[in-house]
Amino acid sequence: MPSAASGHPLERSAAGHRNPWLVAVVVSMATFMEVLDTSVANVSLPHIAGNLAATQDESTWVLTSYLVSNAIVLPISGWLATVIGRKRFYLSCVALFGVSSFLCGLAPSLGMLVFFRVLQGIGGGGLAPTEQSILADMFPPEKRGQAFALYGIAVVVAPTLGPTLGGWITDNFTWRWIFLINVPVCLASLFLAGRMLVDPPAVQRDRERALHGGLKIDYLGFALVALGLGCLQVVLDKGQEDDWFASPFILVFAIVAGLSLLFLVVWELAQEHPIIDLSLMKNRNFAASMVVMFVTGFILIGTTQVIPRFLQTILGYSAMQAGLALTAGGCATLLVMPLVGSLTSKVPAKYLIVIGLVIECFACFHLSGINTEINFGHMAMARVFQAVGLPFLFVPISAIAYAGIPAGKNDDASALINTMRNLGGSFGISFATTLLAQRGQFHHSRLAESVSGYAPAWQHQPMDAWGEIAQRVTRQATMLSYIDIFWLLGWMAALAIPITFILRRPPPHGAPAAH
Template identity: 55%
Template sequence: MASAAAPSHAWNSERSVAGRNNPWAIVAIISLPTFMEVLDTSIANVSLNEIAGGLSITLDQATWVLTSYLVANAIIIPISGWLSDVIGRKRYFMISVALFTIASFLCGIAPNLQFLVIARILQGIGGGGLAPVEQSMLADTFPPEKRGMAFATFAIVVVVGPVLGPTLGGFITDTASWHWIFLINVPVGIASLVLTQLFVDEPQILIDERKARHRRGIRIDYIGFALVAAGLGFLELTLDRGEREAWFDSSFILTTALVSAVALVGLVAWEWRHKDPIVDIKLFRNRNFAITNLIMFTTGMILFGTTQLIPQMLQQVLGYSATDAGLALTVGGIATLLAVPIAGRLTDKVDVRMLLFPALIVQGLALYNLSLLNSHIAFMDAAVARMYQSVALPFLFVPINAAAYVGLPQRATAQASSLLNVSRNLGGTVGISAAQTLLANYRQVEQSRLVEGLNPLNPNYVEWMNRAAAMVGESMEARMAVLYQIVQQQAAMLSFLDTFHTFMLFVFVVSPVALFLKSKRGAKAPAGAH
C-alpha cells in the first residue's frame, strides 16, 4: 500500500485496471456507460411535454422525472468512492452499470408517474457511481505524465454529453417516442457489462487492500451516510424546485434549505473526526484538491447553466424550434471534440496553471460575447458564440482532472474522484438554478425600465405610436398590444444578456485561484489522508 507521505510521482502501476490489455481500449470500455449516464442528466429535459401527455399528468408533475434522478445522483456520488473500496472497484462499477441498465428499461416501460419516478431514482443511484469510478480507474491506470490524454477522453464524456442530450432527446422523441430516450440505454449497458467483465482487470493490490479492510471489520458510517443523504439530497431539492416554488416564500423550500444547511455543517464536523469516514473531507486540506474542486464547480456551473440558457433564449426570444436550438449547441460540441486531444497533449507537457487560468479568462470573454447578442442575430451568430465558449472547456476539464490528484496517495483516488464529481454536479445544479432565478429577476427589472419610457412625453414613443397606426389601425388597444409584445420580447432578451454578464463576473472573480495550484513536481501527499 502506498504510504500517505509518499511523493505523488511514486506511481504504482500495479493498480492499473488494464492488466495485459491495451490501456487505451480500457478507456473506451469504461467511458461508454459513463457517457450514457451523463447524457441522461439532460436528455429528458426536452421530452417533458411528451412524458406529461403520455402519462396524463401536468408539466409540473413531470419535472419530478428530472428532480428524482438528480437527488439520487447527488446522494450516491460522494459515497461511491467508499463503496468501491468496500465492494471492489470493478464489481461496484458493474453493479452500477447493471442497475442503471435495468432502471433504464423500467423507465422505458413506466405506465404512470409513480413508477417512472421510482425507476429514475434507481437509475440515478446506478448512474451516480459510474463517473467517479471511471476517473479513479484512469488515475490508477495512467502515470501522471500520461493522464492528460486519458482524462481528455473523460472530458469528451462530461462536456459533450450534456450538449448532445437535448438534441438527441428531441430527435428521439420526434421520430419515435419518449420511451426510447430510456430504452436506448439498455443495449449499451449490456454491451458495457460484457466488455467490462472480459477486459477490465481488478488489480491484486486492490483485492488485498479490500480483504485487509474486511479483516479489520467494516465499520459503516451510518451517521455520515445519513448526513450526506440529507445534506446533498435536500440541497438538490432546494436548488431544483426553488424557482418553481418562489424560493423562500415557500415553506417547502425553506424547510429543505434548513435541513440541508444543518446536515452539511454536521457532515463536515462528523466526518472530520471519524476514523473511517464515508466521505473523506480531509482531502480538502490538499491545496490542489481544494482549488481544482472550486474550478470544477465553476466549470460545471458554466457548462450546465449556459447549456440551458442558450437554447431557452433561442426558443423564447427568437422563435427557434427545439431541434434548431439544439443544433446551435451542437456546433459548440464539435469545437469541443476538436480541442480535446490538444488539451490532453498540452496537459501532459505544460504546467496546468498555464492552461487553467487562460481557459477561465477565455470562458469569461466568451460569456461577455454572449452578453452582447441581440434579438436580430442569425443562427450562425448564436452557434459561433457558443463555439467560442465550448472550445475552452477541454482546457478546463482535462487539466482539472490531472491536477486534482497531485499530492494525494493513490489509495485516495476513489474518494477524490467522488468529491470531484460532487463539485461538477453541484456546480451544474447551482448554474441551472441561478440562471433561472437571475432570468426571472432581471426580466422584471428590464420590463420596468422599458415601461418607464413609454409615455406621451417621450418623442420616440409618440413617433412609434403614429407609425403603428399605419400598420394596425387607429385602435389604441391594437397598438398597445403590439407595443406590449415588443416590450416583452426586449425585456426577455435583455434578461438573458444580463444573466450572461453575471456569469462572466463570477468566472473572472474565480479565475485567479488557478495560479495558486502546485505543479506536478515535488508535490507531497498529505499525511493521514484516508
C-alpha cells in the first residue's frame, strides 16, 4: 500500500491504492457535522421548548443528553474500532448518526427528542477518534501535521460555525432543519467512505488478536466508564443551574462520578484486555499532549460559549449576529491551519505549542479589555486574534501525541486524546457559566453600594429613574464578570506553558516505537 506522501509502504493505511488526501477529506465530512452538532442546537432551545410545550430548563436536556452519550462512547471507541473492525465501526457510527438526526428532526415530543439525541451522541462519539486514528495510520510522521490540519478544520472550526448556522436555520426555517440537514451529508459520507476506506491486513490482524479465544468484554470497565463520565457530564452541565453541591441531585452524581473514575483507573491498569488502555499515559509525550489538549478544549469551547452570550446579553445582538462574530475567527483558523500543518515537519512541536499558548494568553487578556461600547468589528477582530493561536495548539499536539505510540495502539490513543478535548470543553463551559453567575453577584453587590438611596448623590433622584439605574448596575456587573472570565482563561493558558517542557523530540522516522 504505497503512500503518496513518502513512497514507503504504510501497512495500516485505510486508503488502499487511493490518494490518502482524498480519503482524508471524505472521513472529515461526517466528523465536521458531528462536532457542529455539539453547538448548533444551543441557540434553538427557546424555539424547541415552545414548539414541544416544554420549559426552558427541560429543553436543556436536548444538549445534556447528547453530551452524556458522546462522553461515554469517546473513550471506548478505540476498543470498539478494534473488535468490530475500523471501517465497519466508522460506517456504523455514520449510519447511526444520520438515522438519529433524521428522527430528531421528526421528534413529536421533548422526551422522544432527548432519546434520539442520546442515539445521535452514541453515533457521533466514535467519528472523531476513528478519523484521527485513520489519519495517523494513513500518513507517515513527517506528513501527519498537514493531515491533522485537515482534521483540525473539522473539530476547531465547526464549533465556531454552529451558533451562526443554528441561528440562521432557526430564524429562516424551523429548528427541525438543524438536525435534518445532517442526513444528506451522512448519506454522501456513507457512500464515499464505503467505497474508499479499507481495513488493511495489519488492522485485520489486530481484530483477529482481539477476538482470539472469543470476544473478551471488560464489562466492569464499561460500567465504570458509563457511570463516571456520564455522571460527570451531568454534573458539569447542570451544576450551576441546580446550585452545585447544595443540590442533592448534583451531590450524588458528583460522588458517583468521582468514585467510578477512581475505580476505573485502578481496574483498567490491572486488566490484560482493558476497554480503555490507560497504560498509554506512561508515554511522556502522550500524557503531556492530553493535558495541553484539555486546556485547548477548555479555552476554545469556553470562549465559544461566552462570546456570543456577551454579545447577546450586553450588546443586544441577535443569535445570528453573535454567531457571525465567531465566524470571523473560524475563517482565520481555516487560513492558518495549513500553514501550521506544514511547520510541524520543520519546527519542534513544543515550540509551536508554546507559540499557541502565548497567543491564547494575550488574546484572552485582550478580550478582558471589553466594555459596553465595543462594536462588532472590534469583537470580531478580538476573536480573530484568538483563533490564530488555535492551530498552533491543535495540530502539533495531535501530531506529537502519537510519537512513540505503537502503531496498533493508534485507535486507543485517538480515543483518549479526543476524550480530553471533549472533557476540556465541558469543563470550560461549566467554568464560564458558574463564574458568570457568581462574579455577577459579587460585582452587583459592590456596584449597588455606590448607588444606595442613602448616599447624598442619589437622594434626589426621581422614583422612575431607579428602574433604569438598576438595569445599568446589572448590565455593568455582568460585563465585569465576563472580564473576569477572559482574564482567568488568559492565566490558564500561561500556566499551561511549563507543561510543554515535558515534551521530547519524537524518534527519527523509521525508529522503532516505544512499547
